Amino acid sequence: MAFTIAPFVVEHLDPAADLLATRHRSNRTRQPDLPPQYEQPAATRGVLHNLVAVEGMGGVVALRKGNSPGFCWGHPGC
Numbered sequence: 001m002a003f004t005i006a007p008f009v010v011e012h013l014d015p016a017a018d019l020l021a022t023r024h025r026s027n028r029t030r031q032p033d034l035p036p037q038y039e040q041p042a043a044t045r046g047v048l049h050n051l052v053a054v055e056g057m058g059g060v061v062a063l064r065k066g067n068s069p070g071f072c073w074g075h076p077g078c
Contacts, residue, residue, distance in 0.1 A: 008060055010052065015068035019070070020038070021043070057073060
C-alpha cells in the first residue's frame with residue numbers, strides 16, 4: 001500500500017504522540033526501567049510539541065488513507 005510523504009505540521013502532533021506512546025509501551029516490556037509516564041499520549045505530545053518548537057527543526061510524516069503510520073524529524077545542527 002502506497003504512502004504519501006508530507007511536511008510535518010502541528011496537526012500531526014496527536015497521531016505522532018499516539019505512535020510514540022505505543023512504541024514506548026512496547027519498549028518498556030523489554031526495558032522496564034524506562035519512565036512509565038511516556039506510555040500516555042498526553043505526555044509524549046508535550047515532548048513532541050517542545051521539539052517542534054525548536055528553531056530549525058523539521059520533519060516529514062507518512063500518510064496513508066488519512067492515517068499517519070510514521071514520522072521523522074531532524075535538525076540541521078545535529
